[in-house]
Amino acid sequence: MEKVLVTGISGGQGRLLARRLLDSFEVCGVDRVAWEGRPKDVNVHQVDLRKRKFEDVFRTEQPTAVVHMGMVRHFRVSEQVRHDVNVRGTKQLLDHCVNHGVQKLIVISSSYVYGAAPDNPFYMDEDFPLGATRSYPEMRDLVEVDTLASAFIWKYPHIRTAVLRPVNTLGYYVHSMIGEYLRQRRVPTVMGFDPMLQFIHEEDVSEAIALALEHGLQGVFNVVGPGAVPISVAIRETGGTALSLPEPILRPMVDRAFRWGFLPFPSGAIDYVKYPVTLAGKRFVDATGFRPLFGLEEIFHSVRR
Amino acid sequence: MSALGDLFGALLPLSMRDVERDLDDRIRKIPTRLNEFGYDPWGLHPQTIRKTILPALALYKYWFRVETHDIERVPPGRALLIANHAGQLPFDAAMLSVAMLLEAEPPRILRGMAEFWVSELPWVSIFAARGGAASGTPETCREMLEAGECVIAFPEGVRGMNKLYKDRYKLMRFGTGFMRLALEAQAPIVPVAVIGSEEQQPGFANARRLGRMLGMPAFPITATFPLLGPLGMLPLPVKYHLWFGEPLHFHGAPTDEDSIIEEKVDQVKAAIEALFERGLRERRGVFTG
Numbered sequence: 001m002e003k004v005l006v007t008g009i010s011g012g013q014g015r016l017l018a019r020r021l022l023d024s025f026e027v028c029g030v031d032r033v034a035w036e037g038r039p040k041d042v043n044v045h046q047v048d049l050r051k052r053k054f055e056d057v058f059r060t061e062q063p064t065a066v067v068h069m070g071m072v073r074h075f076r077v078s079e080q081v082r083h084d085v086n087v088r089g090t091k092q093l094l095d096h097c098v099n100h101g102v103q104k105l106i107v108i109s110s111s112y113v114y115g116a117a118p119d120n121p122f123y124m125d126e127d128f129p130l131g132a133t134r135s136y137p138e139m140r141d142l143v144e145v146d147t148l149a150s151a152f153i154w155k156y157p158h159i160r161t162a163v164l165r166p167v168n169t170l171g172y173y174v175h176s177m178i179g180e181y182l183r184q185r186r187v188p189t190v191m192g193f194d195p196m197l198q199f200i201h202e203e204d205v206s207e208a209i210a211l212a213l214e215h216g217l218q219g220v221f222n223v224v225g226p227g228a229v230p231i232s233v234a235i236r237e238t239g240g241t242a243l244s245l246p247e248p249i250l251r252p253m254v255d256r257a258f259r260w261g262f263l264p265f266p267s268g269a270i271d272y273v274k275y276p277v278t279l280a281g282k283r284f285v286d287a288t289g290f291r292p293l294f295g296l297e298e299i300f301h302s303v304r305r
Numbered sequence: 306m307s308a309l310g311d312l313f314g315a316l317l318p319l320s321m322r323d324v325e326r327d328l329d330d331r332i333r334k335i336p337t338r339l340n341e342f343g344y345d346p347w348g349l350h351p352q353t354i355r356k357t358i359l360p361a362l363a364l365y366k367y368w369f370r371v372e373t374h375d376i377e378r379v380p381p382g383r384a385l386l387i388a389n390h391a392g393q394l395p396f397d398a399a400m401l402s403v404a405m406l407l408e409a410e411p412p413r414i415l416r417g418m419a420e421f422w423v424s425e426l427p428w429v430s431i432f433a434a435r436g437g438a439a440s441g442t443p444e445t446c447r448e449m450l451e452a453g454e455c456v457i458a459f460p461e462g463v464r465g466m467n468k469l470y471k472d473r474y475k476l477m478r479f480g481t482g483f484m485r486l487a488l489e490a491q492a493p494i495v496p497v498a499v500i501g502s503e504e505q506q507p508g509f510a511n512a513r514r515l516g517r518m519l520g521m522p523a524f525p526i527t528a529t530f531p532l533l534g535p536l537g538m539l540p541l542p543v544k545y546h547l548w549f550g551e552p553l554h555f556h557g558a559p560t561d562e563d564s565i566i567e568e569k570v571d572q573v574k575a576a577i578e579a580l581f582e583r584g585l586r587e588r589r590g591v592f593t594g
Contacts, residue, residue, distance in 0.1 A: 118421055118422070118424040118425045118440070119421045119424075119440070121440075121441070121442040121444055121445055122346070122347055122439055122440075122441075122442075122444075122445045122448070123346070123444075123445070123448065190427075191427060192426075192427020192428040192429075192430070192431065193427060193430060193431065194430075194431045194434075195348075196344070196346075196347070196348045196434070226340075227340045227346065228340075228344070228346060228348075229340070229342050229344055230344065230348060230350075230431075233342050233344070237342075246427075247427075275424060276348075276424075278346075295341065296340065296341060296342065297341060
């Protein structure tokens with residue numbers, strides 16, 4: 001039986017994935033925090049990706065496959081820490097995969113790496129350049145992780161490596177930026193803008209990762225859910241109230257609120273609710289036959305406020 | 306907004322009320338696939354069109370008194386409409402859209418490719434998307450055609466839009482992008498001649514440099530603009546005729562060199578010119594006919 005090591009296993013998405021994988025894989029994981037109430041056959045090692053002890057996990061568990069989702073995607077820590085954990089942590093992990101005979105690797109990136117810009121074409125494929133840092137410099141570590149992992153595909157072709165870029169993920173368990181955004185009591189939007197956003201359910205993301213493992217995918221893949229709606233519809237359907245503000249007011253407000261710790265994201269994030277970032281999911285569907293189980297209505301209803 | 310709409314609706318002449326009543330039925334018959342919230346993948350929302358179409362309808366019925374000829378030639382499924390472009394402001398696109406919704410069978414939403422700067426304009430970006438336009442690359446256009454949509458393109462672009470009065474009903478240089486796209490998507494091309502738009506706002510000069518300074522693609526000098534200010538942008542109440550030609554089917558590689566593509570483009574131009582000739586011959590007057 002294949003043994004999968006999941007980084008970030010104690011997070012919402014990690015737990016879902018672990019439970020999904022248990023049917024067909026042995027599962028172990030690492031995280032900085034414990035997972036209370038985990039299934040008893042799942043080993044969770046509380047280590048830091050940047051520490052030597054992380055390599056010991058590879059020695060003792062000897063995983064044949066790794067799913068890397070243990071990135072810091074929020075901004076409650078300093079840029080320095082984010083860079084350390086995300087970029088250096090990923091680099092360490094890639095080295096360990098090479099040195100300890102891992103055969104399959106899945107790295108979970110996101111649709112955000114493409115960046116939101118007025119000249120984005122609709123339904124971008126995986127070859128579209130990653131432009132997130134043009135207006136959102138705080139994303140540079142996550143873009144770099146994606147780039148590191150994509151380069152790894154070519155450097156070590158004998159390790160089946162897939163980089164997955166799922167669209168906006170919502171659900172009961174997952175902690176995502178878009179989830180945090182939609183759960184606000186008053187959801188700030190940019191006056192006069194209402195871009196199309198794609199959504200996917202957390203369970204479908206787990207399913208997609210499992211499919212990628214089972215198929216031993218190699219390459220970069222967008223993972224797209226059932227469809228897209230304007231952000232105003234997403235706010236309405238998740239039970240929120242939009243607070244529409246003119247951009248010249250919104251931007252400095254968000255900047256200040258972020259600096260003082262009232263808001264979980266910097267003003268660069270505004271572009272993601274101003275311009276569309278829509279992805280083509282064809283490559284992944286062709287490779288795995290993936291079909292999202294959850295429709296848009298179910299996705300929106302799964303957001304608890 | 307909707308209270309205003311109701312008030313407006315109550316003041317409508319009877320003939321407009323009939324059209325209004327008809328609209329729901331026609332919007333239901335649009336073949337475009339929508340998701341459970343009523344949107345298509347590019348942000349089209351027929352219900353928004355339903356709520357905001359009234360001014361365009363009034364222009365269609367009373368200002369330009371649009372008459373269509375052979376609109377049944379537009380085939381069901383994918384089609385690329387190619388038309389002349391003139392008149393300083395794109396009323397030709399708006400009138401073609403209304404015609405396709407009111408008079409084509411089945412009713413169609415005319416899809417257009419918007420310039421990228423459209424997506425930077427507040428509200429304009431929303432209305433463009435809800436009305437069926439997409440900030441487009443050729444790729445987006447191809448995907449729309451492959452989804453069975455009816456797409457409009459004006460290969461003259463701004464060259465046509467700001468042409469001078471002396472050049473009316475003369476086609477400016479056509480780009481070749483639309484032909485490569487039609488070949489790639491294997492979409493039939495329907496040539497369309499818009500009669501009337503070329504006289505709606507006679508331009509005598511184009512102060513391009515001034516336009517560029519103001520961040521506009523052109524700065525037309527017409528009989529009424531800039532003399533009368535914003536009011537001068539109102540088009541003359543010319544009579545519009547929309548002539549639809551037989552669909553043209555082209556074959557060949559979309560990557561062929563320009564000379565081969567241009568031959569095909571010339572066939573489309575010739576078809577539009579033939580429609581011009583007939584349309585101009587058959588109309589009685591610029592305002593009455």
